[in-house]
Amino acid sequence: xxxxxxxxxxxxxxxxxxxxxxxxxxxxxxxxxxxxxxxxxxxxxxxxxxxxxxxxxxxxxxxxxxxxxxxxxxxxxxxxxxxxxxxxxxxxxxxxxxxxxxxxxxxxxxxxxxxxxxxxxxxxxxxxxxxxxxxxxxxxxxxxxxxxxxxxxxxxxxxxxxxxxxxxxxxxxxxxxxxxxxxxxxxxxxxxxxxxxxxxxxxxxxxxxxxxxxxxxxxxxxxxxxxxxxxxxxxxxx
Amino acid sequence: xxxxxxxxxxxxxxxxxxxxxxxxxxxxxxxxxxxxxxxxxxxxxxxxxxxxxxxxxxxxxxxxxxxxxxxxxxxxxxxxxxxxxxxxxxxxxxxxxxxxxxxxxxxxxxxxxxxxxxxxxxxxxxxxxxxxxxxxxxxxxxxxxxxxxxxxxxxxxxxxxxxxxxxxxxxxxxxxxxxxxxxxxxxxxxxxxxxxxxxxxxxxxxxxxxxxxxxxxxxxxxxxxxxxxxxxxxxxxx
Numbered sequence: 001x002x003x004x005x006x007x008x009x010x011x012x013x014x015x016x017x018x019x020x021x022x023x024x025x026x027x028x029x030x031x032x033x034x035x036x037x038x039x040x041x042x043x044x045x046x047x048x049x050x051x052x053x054x055x056x057x058x059x060x061x062x063x064x065x066x067x068x069x070x071x072x073x074x075x076x077x078x079x080x081x082x083x084x085x086x087x088x089x090x091x092x093x094x095x096x097x098x099x100x101x102x103x104x105x106x107x108x109x110x111x112x113x114x115x116x117x118x119x120x121x122x123x124x125x126x127x128x129x130x131x132x133x134x135x136x137x138x139x140x141x142x143x144x145x146x147x148x149x150x151x152x153x154x155x156x157x158x159x160x161x162x163x164x165x166x167x168x169x170x171x172x173x174x175x176x177x178x179x180x181x182x183x184x185x186x187x188x189x190x191x192x193x194x195x196x197x198x199x200x201x202x203x204x205x206x207x208x209x210x211x212x213x214x215x216x217x218x219x220x221x222x223x224x225x226x227x228x229x230x231x232x233x234x235x236x237x238x
Numbered sequence: 239x240x241x242x243x244x245x246x247x248x249x250x251x252x253x254x255x256x257x258x259x260x261x262x263x264x265x266x267x268x269x270x271x272x273x274x275x276x277x278x279x280x281x282x283x284x285x286x287x288x289x290x291x292x293x294x295x296x297x298x299x300x301x302x303x304x305x306x307x308x309x310x311x312x313x314x315x316x317x318x319x320x321x322x323x324x325x326x327x328x329x330x331x332x333x334x335x336x337x338x339x340x341x342x343x344x345x346x347x348x349x350x351x352x353x354x355x356x357x358x359x360x361x362x363x364x365x366x367x368x369x370x371x372x373x374x375x376x377x378x379x380x381x382x383x384x385x386x387x388x389x390x391x392x393x394x395x396x397x398x399x400x401x402x403x404x405x406x407x408x409x410x411x412x413x414x415x416x417x418x419x420x421x422x423x424x425x426x427x428x429x430x431x432x433x434x435x436x437x438x439x440x441x442x443x444x445x446x447x448x449x450x451x452x453x454x455x456x457x458x459x460x461x462x463x464x465x466x467x468x469x470x471x472x473x474x475x476x
Contacts, residue, residue, distance in 0.1 A: 006438050011428050014438075018427050022381065022446060022461050024365070026348030074350075077420070082475040110264030112312075127262070143260065179476040182315070185423030185443045185466050189256050190249050200244050200252075203441030203466070205423045208260060212476060223260050228423050228441070235473050237320040238417040238450060 009050040012041050016051065020060050020071050021229070031061060031069040058229055059137065076138065077234040084178040084209075086132060086140070086224070087165045093134040097163035099142075102129040102195070104155035106148060116210050116221045117147055124148040128155045131195050141192045141225040168219065176219050182208040183233060192225050203228045247288040250279050254289065258298050258309050259467070269299060269307040296467055297375065314376065315472040322416040322447075324370060324378070324462075325403045331372040335401035337380075340367040340433070342393035344386060354448050354459045355385055362386040366393045369433050379430045379463040406457065414457050420446040421471060430463050441466045 019025045032040070037048045052069055055061045063069050078089060090098060105127050114121040126148045133139045144164060146154050150171075157167035168176060184206045193200045207224040254275075257263045270278065275286045290307055293299045301307050316327060328336060343365050352359040364386045371377045382402060384392050388409075395405035406414060422444045431438045445462040 010425075011438075014425050014427050017424055018430075021422055021424060021444065023348060023350030023354065023459075024345070024383075026350035029348055080473050080475060084475070107262070110261060110267055112261030112264035116261065145262075177476055179474070181473045181475070183421050183443070183471040183473075184259055185441050186255055186259060187248075187252050187441065189252050192256075200249070201439065203423050203425065205421070205443075206259065216476065221261075233421040235318050235419045235421075236417070237318060237322070237419070238415055238454065 007050075008041075008043055009047045009054070012037070012043065012048065012051040013054050015041075016055060017058070017060060020055070023074075025071055027071050027073045029071045030067075031071065033068065060229065075230055075232050078207075078231050079234045079236065080178065080181050082177045082179075084181070085165060086134075086142075087163055089138075090132075090134045093138070095134050097161060097166060098134060099130045099132045099158055099162040099164065101155060101159035102131055104128045113145060113221060116218065117145070118218045119147050126151070126154065128158055130158060138230050139196050139227070140231075141195050143223040143225075145221040146219070164220070164222075173213060173219060176211045176213050179210045179212040179216070179218065184208070185228070188225065196225070196227050198227045205231070205233070207233065245288075246279075246281055247285045247292070250275070250281065250286065250289040251292050253279075254293060255296070255298060258293070261312075263309050265309050265311045267309045268305075269309065271306065298467065313468055313470050316445075316469050317472045317474070318416065318419050320415045320417075322419070323403060324372075324380075325401055327376075328370075328372045331376070333372050335399060335404060336372060337368045337370045337396055337400040337402065339393060339397035340369055342366045351383060351459060354456065355383070356456045357385050364389070364392065366396055368396060376468050377434050377465065378469075379433050381461040381463075383459040384457070402458070402460075411451060411457060414449045414451050417448045417450040417454070417456065422446065423466070426463065434463070434465050436465045443469070443471070445471065 034045045034048045038045045052061065056063060060072055061069050062072055107125060108122045109119055109125050111121050113125060114123060125145050128144045130142045131139060132142060154167055157170050158164060161167050185203050186206060188198060188200060188204045205226045205228060209222050211219050213219055272283045272286045276283045290299065294301060298310055299307050300310055345363060346360045347355065347357055347363050349359050351363060352361060363383050366382045368380045369377065370380060392405055395408050396402060399405050423441050424444060426436060426438060426442045443464045443466060447460050449457050451457055
């Protein structure tokens with residue numbers, strides 16, 4: 001169904017992108033020349049050039065005048081541990097709290113949300129939407145869900161402090177830990193694409209997680225929507 | 239650039255898909271009626287119906303005759319631990335080894351691959367491509383990279399046994415463990431889309447990993463290409 005909707009340069013882009021992202025063509029390596037790629041894929045140089053321009057726009061390659069096209073460094077890693085926090089990433093990147101409140105809304109917990117927050121089904125919850133940016137090349141759209149009556153005014157605290165860690169501290173939460181993380185991918189919602197400055201046909205990585213307090217009681221259910229290629233999630237198990 | 243290429247039903251699909259995947263509309267919940275959705279998004283019922291049909295095709299919702307449209311159960315979880323193995327998933331799903339050899343090729347290790355396999359740069363490596371299916375709704379396209387001279391004939395062993403665990407045993411590897419995992423997402427390569435029976439505009443989750451032997455020496459670098467929505471990766475840290 002979709003095949004013939006796809007321009008040839010996009011197919012070439014997806015081939016090269018897969019090799020670059022897997023490390024089969026490594027950071028610093030030079031790509032084959034436009035002529036070589038045109039021959040390999042059986043297309044003309046113009047088509048190859050369009051694919052390369054798109055890879056450059058994604059930050060995967062960079063043309064060096066008169067020398068060719070080279071693979072850029074891989075995106076930063078986000079390590080999942082019990083101490084995973086966005087504020088840690090911001091600290092590593094030498095930026096302060098960068099959370100910008102986009103809005104908040106109330107609803108009732110579905111059975112899925114109730115299970116994650118360990119509250120009864122239909123408990124009132126508040127969902128806080130933020131845009132966070134540790135750097136211009138790393139923007140993240142987030143949804144954070146809290147039990148409403150336990151954290152009245154959490155949205156205002158996030159708006160004031162730019163940080164969930166700081167906002168939670170105002171409610172007496174001194175420390176919290178990552179309990180579980182789920183990772184999925186999908187296409188962006190229109191408002192996510194707009195806030196993240198990505199096209200509607202660029203996929204996003206979605207990291208869903210539950211953070212708990214020192215007693216192991218769930219505090220929040222978060223969803224981080226991350227443009228594909230701007231961050232790689234890493235888990236060490238040995 | 240992309241916005242006006244996108245039909246309205248796809249935007250509605252992405253809105254509902256985001257809510258379903260995050261659990262904000264939970265498994266078993268009924269979606270609002272076609273009329274309510276048409277009003278909410280300011281479109282006609284035909285557009286809503288196209289979006290719902292696509293969500294059904296993705297396995298996210300199911301229409302029950304005369305009763306409405308309901309959210310399906312979430313996809314199976316793949317837990318990342320030091321014992322993570324595809325053969326474990328197959329065992330959980332009561333299927334045997336399902337690996338089907340698609341091909342193998344040789345190349346030289348880039349610095350990225352060399353670092354992952356702990357071999358010198360430009361060491362000959364062999365890349366084995368397989369298609370694995372624990373169930374009809376869970377197909378995975380995989381690339382496994384090995385040091386060629388250490389595992390001569392690994393491709394034939396995989397072809398014979400349908401399993402990397404069994405193939406490695408033929409080389410004296412009694413046990414192995416997941417050392418590190420990286421998770422990314424991208425659009426599929428044409429041959430991946432074809433083998434996985436997904437459209438070229440459906441994103442894939444890519445799980446990259448290094449498995450090591452009992453002495454901690456890397457054995458293989460794997461890439462699993464998983465259609466979006468057929469599996470959710472899970473990490474427990476508390």
